Amino acid sequence: MTSTDSPSRRGPRPSSSEPTGSFREQLDNLRHLGRLVAQIWRTSRWLTGLSIGLRLVRALQPVVMLYVGKLIIDEVVRLTGQPAAGSDFAQWWASGELTRIAELLTIEFALVIGTDLLNRFTSLVDSILGELHSNTVSIELMQHAARLDLRHFESAEYQDRLERARRQAAGRSGLLAQLLGQAQDMITVVTLAAGLFYYAPWLILLLPLSFVPAIWGETRFNTLSYYISRGRTPERRQLEYIRQIGASAETAKEIKLFGLGAFLVERFRTLAQTIFLENRKLAMDRSIWGALFSSISTLTYYGAYAFIVWRTIAGEFTIGDLAFLSGSFLRLNGLFQKILLGFTQIAGQSLYLDDLFSFFEIQPTILPPEHPKPFPTPIVQGIVFDNVGFRYPDTETWAIRGLSFTLNAHETLALVGENGAGKTTIVKLLTRLYDPDEGRITIDGIDLRDMLIEDIHAHIGVIFQDFIRYSLTAAENIGVGRIEDSTDIPRIEDAAERSLADTVIAKLPQKYDQPLGRLFNKGRDLSGGEWQKIAIGRAYMRDADLIILDEPTAALDAKAEAEVFARFKSLATAKTAVIISHRFSTVRMADRILVLENGKILEAGSHEDLLALGGRYAELFELQAAGYR
Incomplete structure (x- = not known):
């Protein structure tokens, strides 16, 4: 999959009343289950293997418990149907009549204790494995995001996809437990069904009547739930944004001074209410239909139970058989529903897995060369923009086009122009955050596309105006x-x-x-x-070797700015530098100045040359100088 979305991924948001994903599409998403299992296996092989082993043991416990219970009941019935072996417990025990029932009770007690311990230990293993897997996915998500291009992070569509992937990064490890639970339940079903089939084969035919309606309902509501969640991703991102700026130290002053608190609260309430109403309707529909389907299941069970009771009254089954068969049918009914509902839930979860793994399938478009050349160190000749043209993805307007200039080695070049003139775009191209659509950029004659991106970044120091304030x-x-x-x-x-x-x-x-x-x-x-x-x-x-300062002193006062750039000039004599600034007191320190307009070079020269030219630069300089008079 390339970084370009397929039509199915970028179509309009589906209505909350009807899912748009086809059955084939949902089946196709099941392929992600194998990737999830492989990912969890990589997380911890021994914990994953231990979880599988524990479930294999647990799968046999239900039928063993039911059969031991049958034997206990039959033994009790036998003992009550014969003459008493004594008048008190000691005499009964001495007669040996209680030995068999004591053995069976001991076995049942051990099974109960063992079941509890196994359940607790399995939960412990799953909990530890889930925590490790959540960390693994988060790390892999950050690693993959670091490989992607800047274009991905400047696109709202990709931000939505990243947000959906981030939501799935922590919480899909439980799906492995669900898959293993499915396998465990299927083994249990086989053992229970064998016993039920031996006594009353036709009872198995009643089972589909009890669970098919519930499966249909669960499948439908799982799919609806996913598409509602997916369709509301932009709104959820807005909610997170409003929640952040509404209670943040960075925004507190402005929000208080502008009185934005009530506005943000109302915006949050409106968005949250829309999502709440959709989720409430879905929850109510699921509850109503679930109650109906549960009634059908209960009715089917009691029909089968009544038949077993009658066969017991007629003498065809023992009381132990009655307990075993009714327990097996009830357990089978529940397990069949659990298995098939589990499959629909897994299918539903696989839709969410698609949100995660489809993000991993996004590939960077700025790729390393097959035979990379080293970054020139030191820069001897300079940097050349040769007829460079570039437009941002999904736009028709050229940010720059036909741009040609040379940045000589050890020269400080200033870029001047109004917002949107192309200054920062030049920096993004020079640092290969983007590749040009036309022309080429070379350093000492070597095309940037022939160098490793990591090598380029290692030799360029860049400070943007919107730098990060790391905590x-x-x-x-x-x-x-x-x-x-x-x-x-x-x-x-x-x-x-x-x-x-x-x-x-x-x-x-x-x-x-x-x-x-x-x-x-x-x-x-x-x-x-x-x-x-x-x-x-x-x-x-x-x-x-190359230093780029994009509006680096915007927050400094004039004196501090002068100090910073005086220091910069004295320390950067052997460096190649690019400066972007709106302050002409800074710009005038550069060796050469390029005046940009609409992505093209309007004027070029030193500060004195441009003032003498009396063009756009001189006009802007005079306007700014007038503000200080």
Whole structure:
């Protein structure tokens, strides 16, 4: 499966009243069960094998219990039908008449104790295995998500699919227990049916009358439940979003000042009420039809039970036979329903498995080359955009087209332009988060597509305006810039000094060990400008050949910005750098400036050259300068 959805996956949301998945589609989804079993087997072979072994033993217990119960009843009837062996228990015991019944009771007691212990131990094994599997799936989900392209995370459709997969990551391990339980029940059915068939073969024919209606109803409602849940994924994501921003430290100030509390509560209530009404209707329908089908099952059982009682009265069955047959029929009836209902539930669960495994089937479109070339270190010639064109997926508008320019080695290049001019798109292409649709990008003559993505990222240090504020320690917040050296404290301290973050960290109670953010206990939050210095430290931590700063000083005041870029210029003399900024006090420090408009280069040159040109750059510079006069 490619990263492009098939029509069946991206069609309109089905009505909550009728599922749209065909029976063939549901059968096709059963293929995921094998993948689930393999995944759980990988999680822990010995725990999975132990769970299977325990269920094999448990499968034989019901028929053994029923048969021992039959023998006890027959022995009691025999003893009550003969002369008393004595007037008290001691005389009865001495006569040896109670030996057989004592043995049978001991066996039954051992079976009861053994059944309880087996059930508890099986539950323990399943619980441990389920926890391990949940962790395994979550890890595999994160690993696969890390392999996917940026395009997947900038698409609402893929966000829905990721959300559905994330919901299934923890909670599908119980499906293995259900599958093994099905196998256990089927073995039990075979043993019980053999005994029932021996005494009254035609009773088995009554069983379908008791469970077929219930199977039909369960299948229908499981399918309806899945499609309601799947169809409401966008609304559920909205609910999670509203819940997050409605009770978050990051949004609290603005929500209070703008008085958004009531608005968010009402939006949440409206969305939640819509989902609640759909689920309530489904639950009520399931309950009503379930009661009807249960009545049919009960009626069938008592018809069979009445027949067995009559055959016992007529002398064809013993009292023990009556207990064994009625117990076997009742157990068989329940097991048949449980097995077939289990299959419908498993089929229903396989629909949810499709949400999980179909996400794993999404493949990245930015692929490594068959024969990769190394990233040039150091960069000697420079970076060339050769007639590059690119448009974002599912859009008709070109973000950039026919773009050609050269970034010379050891040069600092500034990109200027209004929002949407293509500045950040250039950065995404340069870091190979996307591949161009037209043209090519080369570094020292080597096409980016001929290099390993990991190699490119290892040699480029990028700080975006919307950098992540990690709820980690101050040292770790800088150390993530080069994760393989995240425990190298001297390197972290050097990066902090270069970005001027060292003065920020010096004020923290625990210095570099201070947890940042307010998400966890004892965390200390920073101002926007302080966070930005921490983030810039990540670029220095990487010590990359190419440094890209996308609006890196937006939260800094003019003085702090000047300090940061003065330090940057002095430290980046041997580096190749790209700067995106709306502040001309920053831009003027660059060796060369590209003025972009609608994805094309409008002007190019140094700050002085562009001012002398008297074009768009000079106009924008004058507008900004006027604001400071």
